[in-house]
Every structure is written in structure tokens, then in C-alpha cells.
Amino acid sequence: MSSFWYMKCCRRASSKALVTYFKENKVEIASAITKPFPFLMSLRDRGFISEQKYKLFQERCENLVPVNRVMYDVLSDLEKMFGQPLLRVMFSPTNLK
Template sequence: MFGVIQKEERFNEVFLNYFKENKIEIAHAITKLFPFLESLRDHSFITDKIYADSYEACRNSVPIVEVVYNVLSHLERLSDSSFLWALFNRVNLKEYPALREIHKSLGTGRDKLFQP
């Protein structure tokens, strides 16, 4: 049981580190706020305030990449990597083609982690 917990903690650590190291690339891959923000809000990874503030920032001419980066910085402060499932969901991967390559490289890192 302890080995499973250690492996899960290591898994979480690897994914969070990957996310942190690729945050700017992810921000550039997301070219519009919909459906990115909605999927995070629907899964309670961001609050209604962050959601509204993000759209307000865009209305005030803050570049989308900066708005997305700020949202990603909020996600980085979460203590587990479960938000990655919402970030890399099927809809987002279809909507943001550049996100697919980032997602593929995330899988490669995961595979290396669990090689015997």
C-alpha cells in the first residue's frame, strides 16, 4: 500500500513539474478563452470570480496569452494535478490544436516515469 501511495505522489509531482515548466507554451497554445475557462469553472478548478475577471481583462485589451497564463498560475498553486484532466480534455484538444503536441509530450514523460 505504501508503494502505491509513493508512486501516486511521484506521479503527481512529475505532472505538476511538467505543467510548471510548460506553462508559457500552454498559454500560447490557448488562443481564445472559450471553452478553456468554462471547462475549468465547470470542474471547480477556478472560481466564478477568476472566470469573470479573466473575461473582463480581455475586454480591457489584456492579451489572451497573459490572461491564460494568470489562470494557469492559479492552477499551479493547487496541490494536485487533477486539473490537468480538465485542461487536456477532448474538447480542448480539438479546439486548440497546439495543445495536442504538449499533451503528447506529457504522455511521453509519464511513460518514462513508469518504465521498469
Template sequence: MLPVASERKVFHENFLDHFKKNKVRIAMAVTKLFPFPEVLRDHSFITEKLYNETCDGSLPEALFGRVHLKEYPDLTQIYRSFENGK
């Protein structure tokens, strides 16, 4: 029987491999930003610093990028409200 640390390492390696193979499907399944990053932060999968840095301007760029506006047409109106400051 493997020691607990070795079992954990094997589990994490298998999980990471499975995650890599399914990351696009996972991203497509997350159709709302809230509460996804909050859960990642709350479970320490991302740091508080990384969580806070997603609000530095890169989040709006990623959220309202051309691909997302095409895939999620409802974002267009929200994007325009940001542009208009309303």
C-alpha cells in the first residue's frame, strides 16, 4: 500500500491530467462569472492576491472580448452599458 502522501500525489496528478483534458468543457459550462472565482478563492485554489488581480482591467477585457460577445450575445448590452458609463 502506498503511503498517504504518495497516494495524494498520484490522485493530484491524475486529477490534473483529467482537468487538462476537460478544461475547455469546464470553461464552456461556466456561463456566469459569479460565484466561480469566489469558490476557487474560498477553497484556496487561487490566492486572494490572484483573485484581486482579476479586477485589474484584464477581467473586463477577457469577459467582453470578441469571442465572448459572439458566443454570449446578452453580454453586448452589458458591455455597452460599461462603455456609456451607465
């Protein structure tokens, strides 16, 4: 097998492992997000969630749905578009404060 194909297979395998890890740890990630700002805004501003979804999630937080529950739902929506660009936004220095 050429090194190109080997590297491509390794990337694909590690990408699948990362998606699996993300799915298995959504509760922990959601629990670490204690406020909708700046997390939701950064997702909206970069096109990961629509303005409509943003408003829905904000409204749920304002209506006293626990923030970690709302964030779990956000993460569930984001599962479909999981990748490095999303990871960069989720784990940016601003969102990790």
C-alpha cells in the first residue's frame, strides 16, 4: 500500500474515532458550557447554526431550560457537520474561558 493511501486511511480512521469520541462525550462537553455567550454566538457567526436555531436556543435558555440541556441539543445538531472547523470554534480560547 502506498504511503498516500495509508495516510488517507489513517486520517479517515482517526476522524471516525474523533466523531465517536464526540458523540460519547456530549454530556460532558455540554455540562462544561455554563452560559450561552459566547458559545452560541460564535457558532451562529460562523454559520454552524442558523439565526433561527440561535434564537430558539437563546429563547430556551431564557425560559429557564437548563443551559447544559440546551447545549446538549446544540451539540446534537452539530454532530451532522462535525469536523476540524467546528472543533476550532468549539475549543477556541474565547469559548474555553
